[in-house]
Structure formats: C-alpha cells, structure tokens
Amino acid sequence: MKTRRTILKATAGIALGFALGSPFVFAQDKGTVGVAMPTKTSTRWVSDGNSMVAALAAKGYKTDLQYADDDIPNQLAQVENMITKGVKVLVIAAIDGTTLSNALQKAADKGVKVVAYDRLIVGSKNVDYYATFDNFQVGVLQAQSLEKALGLKEGKGPFNIELFGGSADDNNAFFFYDGAMSVLQPYIDKGKL
Incomplete structure (x- = not known):
C-alpha cells in the first residue's frame, strides 16, 4: 500500500509539474489529466484509478478516468479521444x-505528456515517464x-x-519471473521443487 501511495503521489507530482510549466494553464483551470486503465474487473485497477483521481483533484486537476474492459482497440480509442478532448x-x-505508438505520436504532436503507469509502453519514443513498482522484488516476494x-x-x-510466467506481451512478467526464480532456482537445482 505504501508503494502504491508513493507511485500515486509521483504521478500526481508529474502532472502538477507539467501543468505548472505550461504557459497555457491558468489558475482557474489547471487542465485535465487522462487516466487510461485496463479493466474494472480487477479491484486493483479500480483502486488505482480512484486514488489517482482523488490525488489529482486535491491538486486542482480535472480527470478523465476510463477503463477499457481489457480490450486493446477500446483502450486505443479512449486514449485517442482523450487527446482529441x-x-x-x-x-x-x-x-x-x-x-x-501511433496514438502517442498524436499526443506528442499536441504537447501531451505521457506517463506509462505500471506497465511499460514499448515501441514509442513518446513516453515521458514510467511509474512502476520494483517488479523483480515482486517476484522475489511471491517466491x-x-x-x-x-x-x-x-x-x-x-x-x-507448476510455474506460470505471465503474458509474453507483458514486460513486467519477465521481471516477476526472474525475481521468483532467483529464490526458487536453488530448490529446483537440489530437486526440492
């Protein structure tokens, strides 16, 4: 929970920094932060989204929080809509x-700053920040x-x-796996697992 609060504060701080540095932001309207979450079916994502909205609102920002129901085209459309708005x-x-990458190029063209939250966005130079956990340590703790x-x-x-390594397109899964194996591999080598 402490890590989540730290990340949420960091994300809010990043948004605040961008807004304060922008000549287009006025005192009465600090602007809107778009928050694109993958799904509402996981309590974790709902909690993170609500916490971000609360932290940003406390700093005077409007938010556009959307959940994509784990549907890639839906999330892409939501992100593009946020940029358009x-x-x-x-x-x-x-x-x-x-x-x-195409949507993030549109964001960059409009001066929108991008924070990849928890999951790394690859194949685009238009990600300004990456806010995440120590995913290797998550794997260590699981093991x-x-x-x-x-x-x-x-x-x-x-x-x-039986080991499950996560989705091949989830960058974090590799870190979780490596962290877990740093603990489990000696037991596998000794025939205990």
Missing part, C-alpha cells in the same frame, strides 16, 4: 504496451511466500509445482 497529461496502464508455505528452508520437499 485536449488532456494535458495521459497516465496509461497499457493493456498491450506495443500497440500505442518467498511459496518458500515459507512449503517449508523449503526447513528442508521439506520435494514438491511438484
């Missing part, structure tokens, strides 16, 4: 970080939980486990 900053938790629950440090085992 004149947002000053876009915060995007991309469903697929490889599909937004340590498994290590503790199975009693691996106490020599218990062997156990059969």
Whole structure:
C-alpha cells in the first residue's frame, strides 16, 4: 500500500509539474489529466484509478478516468479521444504496451505528456515517464511466500509445482519471473521443487 501511495503521489507530482510549466494553464483551470486503465474487473485497477483521481483533484486537476474492459482497440480509442478532448497529461496502464505508438505520436504532436503507469509502453519514443513498482522484488516476494508455505528452508520437499510466467506481451512478467526464480532456482537445482 505504501508503494502504491508513493507511485500515486509521483504521478500526481508529474502532472502538477507539467501543468505548472505550461504557459497555457491558468489558475482557474489547471487542465485535465487522462487516466487510461485496463479493466474494472480487477479491484486493483479500480483502486488505482480512484486514488489517482482523488490525488489529482486535491491538486486542482480535472480527470478523465476510463477503463477499457481489457480490450486493446477500446483502450486505443479512449486514449485517442482523450487527446482529441485536449488532456494535458495521459497516465496509461497499457493493456498491450506495443500497440500505442501511433496514438502517442498524436499526443506528442499536441504537447501531451505521457506517463506509462505500471506497465511499460514499448515501441514509442513518446513516453515521458514510467511509474512502476520494483517488479523483480515482486517476484522475489511471491517466491518467498511459496518458500515459507512449503517449508523449503526447513528442508521439506520435494514438491511438484507448476510455474506460470505471465503474458509474453507483458514486460513486467519477465521481471516477476526472474525475481521468483532467483529464490526458487536453488530448490529446483537440489530437486526440492
């Protein structure tokens, strides 16, 4: 939770910095920040979206928060619509970080700053900031939980486990996996897993 608050503060701070640096922002209207989240079916994304809206509103910003129902064309259309409506900053938790390059070029052409939130957006030079967690450490923590629950440090085992590595188009999945394997690989090598 502390990490999420830090990221939300950082995101709000980035938006504030852009707005304060812009000659087009007036005291009564600091502008709108577009927030593009992947889905409402996960409590995590709903919580993050609501927290961002609250943090930005507290700083005097309007927000346009949209959820794309894990549909890539839907998220792309939402982002393009936000750009057309004149947002000053876009915060995007991309469903697929490889599909937004054309939209982000449009954002850059209009002077819109882009923050990739949690999920890296690749294939575009038009991402100004990347706000994320220490995803390697997330994998370490996941593996340590498994290590503790199975009693691996106490020599218990062997156990059969099935590893899931996440989507190949989710950049974070590689970091999660590498973090987890930094803990689990020695047990695999010893035949405990």
